[in-house]
Amino acid sequence: MFSRTAAIIPQCGQQVRGMATLKMISLRLKSVKNIQKITQSMKMVSAAKYTKAERELKLARPYGVGAQEFYKKAEVKDEEGDKGQLIIAVSSDRGLCGAVHSSIGRIVKADIVANPNTKVIIVGDKVRNILQRLYAKNIAMVVTEVGRKPAVFGDAALIAQSIINSGIEFSKGKIVFNAFRTVVSFRTTEMPLYSQSAVANASKLPIYDSLDSDVIQSYTEFSLASLLFYSMKENATSEQSSRMTSMDNASKNAGEMIDKLTMTFNRTRQAVITRELIEIISGAAALETKN
């Protein structure tokens, strides 16, 4: 009997070829099941955050659209000067949300290549990681700790204050963010930003009564904060909905992997049993013929 068990062990070693032992398959199965649980719970968390973000966005939309109205109605155009371009890239710190950060990074990169005299203000760590390698000298300011809690106007006002205090000058500017369209789609959009002198030289400005530089300055500062707030809100909603769909896809993929692994596990288990049976039977047959 001992000699027979000794005979079995090397045959166990032979089973390692192909898809490996039962133990390895069951380890893999357990870890994929855990991953599926994690992605499912992440999906539910971002579904809850998405409903809240969408509700707040609906309330913030008239505010954001109203803040852009003046620039459209007064036909403000970019300054002719060469003080460079300012891009504010609005994103967040957290990943696993699909193409949200990379689409913004792509547009900013293309812009910097087209217009090397560009300064970028980054809101959110992820875009900083994308841009840091090649365009570190264009980065003027980075805002972190974004995305954990929903944005409030105070946050946007703080960012606007820092931008104003830093004294950055620009001839043309834009805010790049992801505008929310539906649960499954968002669009990376650009919102134009105009400097104070661009507003002062607007074609239709003379029809606006009793304006002095103080009023224009206060107006542009406040509207910078308002536009930033609006873009942060839109981006937050796009990010949550994108995370929801990607976590959903991940759970589905994990489910498929679990099905395949379970099939392989069962087949391997049956193969092991069959092999043991064959050995026992052939061993018994050998004993019989010897007798």
Next chain:
Amino acid sequence: MALTRSALRLFSGRFAQACQVRGYADASSMSLTFAAPSQVLYNNISVKQIDVPSFSGSFGILPAHVPTLAVLKPGVVTVFENDGSTKKFFVSSGTVTINEDSTVQLLAEEAVPVDTLDISAAKELLAQSQSQLASASTDVAKAEAEISIEVSEALVKACE
């Protein structure tokens, strides 16, 4: 063929009249968008008159007001709606834009209906901000305390 041509002329005449009627309608109403970052009070609603408190003085906006920009002071905004009712809101700060086509964008940092204000809380805030001003050391702290006093004084005035 002649019948359709005369029919067309008839329709175009009526269309021109309709255009004229639309023209008059524009001059006698203005569309107001009054919003704060977290709430919408009016979204492109046609109203009769709006009174706003601004740093260059309080003024009332009627349809066909000259286009202008103004910065809001803490105070009460009164909206006179088309059906005759008036609504009052307290605003903390913001901007107002009046465009050429009689659209008005009133963007306030915070706006609340006046009847939700509590006068005792407002008086308490005023007392707090006055003591803050007394104990302020840096220029920035003094300016912040003065802003807080201005807002609370306007709050108290709005409650009365």
